[in-house]
Amino acid sequence: QKEVEQNSGPLSVPEGAIASLNCTYSDRVSQSFFWYRQYSGKSPELIMSIYSNGDKEDGRFTAQLNKASQYVSLLIRDSQPSDSATYLCAVNIRNGQNFVFGPGTRLSVLP
Amino acid sequence: DGGITQSPKYLFRKEGQNVTLSCEQNLNHDAMYWYRQDPGQGLRLIYYSQIVNDFQKGDIAEGYSVSREKKESFPLTVTSAQKNPTAFYLCASSDLYEQYFGPGTRLTVT
DSSP: OOSEEEOOOOEEEETTSOEEEEEEESOTTOOEEEEEEEOTTSOOEEEEEEOSSEEEEETTEEEEEETTTTEEEEEESSOOGGGOEEEEEEEEGGGSSOEEEOOOEEEEEEO | OOOEEEEOSEEEEOTTOOEEEEEEEOSOOSEEEEEEEOTTOOEEEEEEEEETTEEEEOTTOTTEEEOOSBTTBOOEEEOTTOSOOOEEEEEEEEOSSOEEEOOOEEEEEO
16 A cells, blocks of 8 residues: 555646545554645645644645544635646655655646 | 755756766755656655765665765765666755755756
C-alpha cells in the first residue's frame, strides 16, 4: 500500500463551484499534513498546513483533517480558472524531517 | 528576501558528462532535499540531509551524488552513471514543520 494516495484526476469543475480534493495516508502516527499547488512547469508551492483534527480555513481554501480515518482533504470555494493546477498532498511522518508526497491530483477549472 | 535559489533554470548536457546543480537557501533550515520529477509524475526523493556533513540516500539515489559542507548549500551532481537524467530537479528545505521548494532546474541530456 502506498503511503500517501490521491486520485490522479483530472478533476474538472465549472468556474465558481467548489473543488474537493482528497488524500489518504497509511501511517497512523503521521503528525503534519500539507497541500501544495503546482502549476505546469513550475515548482510546488505550499498553500495549506494542518496539524490537528478539524477544519482550517485560509481565504477560499479549507483543509480538513480526520486522523481516525487517516484522511485529509482540500476544498477550494469559488473555483477560478487560475486554480487549475496539480495539487500535491504531503505528510510529515513522525514529526521529523521526513516528508512523503502523494502523486498529485490535476484540477481543471472550466470558465 | 528569504528563500531557496536553484541555478541554472535550464541546463543542457551531452550524454556521458557529469553535471552539478546548485541549491542555496537563506531560511536557516537544517534539512535540505533533492527531488526528481518526470513529466506527469510525482516527486521522487533522491537525497536528503538533516545536518551539515551528513546526508542519506532517498528512493532513487543511484547515479547521483551530493555534498553538504555548509548549512546554506546542498549541490547535486548528476553523474554519467544515471541512465535517464533528463528531468525536472527540485531542491527543498525544511524546518521541523514545513517544507519549501526552490524554482527547479530543468536538465536535458542528449
